[in-house]
Amino acid sequence: MGTTQQMIMGLVMWVAVFAVFYFLLIRPQKKKEKQLKEMREALAAGDKVTTIGGIIANVAKVEEDFVVLELGPNRTKVPFEKWAIGTVEPKKDSAE
Structure with a gap:
């Protein structure tokens, strides 16, 4: 049972790291690209x-x-x- 818990904790840790990267890097970049596209279309x-x-x-x-x-x-x-x-x-x- 100990190794199963370690695997789950490892998976949770990777999901948390991905979530942080998404909200700090990917999402703001997509928002900026959307604003640029709207500006160019207008x-x-x-x-x-x-x-x-x-x-x-x-x-x-x-x-x-x-x-x-x-x-x-x-x-x-x-x-x-x-x-x-x-x-x-x-x-x-x-x-x-």
Whole structure:
């Protein structure tokens, strides 16, 4: 009976370790990925974005899998994959 109890305790210990890893590492990462996906799906023309490479630009056009960004003073239009968008700047109120 002693070895059976040791096996059960060992199994309980591994389940506890997995639970800790899930709640501290896996779950927050999935939540962050979900927020990024929602942010990228909500892109609209006129939004100011920063790519994961650090390029700051305005969105000119949004397609299903890519966006066209306007860069620099010449307003050069360059296509980017949606996954390359890192952040969207919050829009400022026009009343300010």
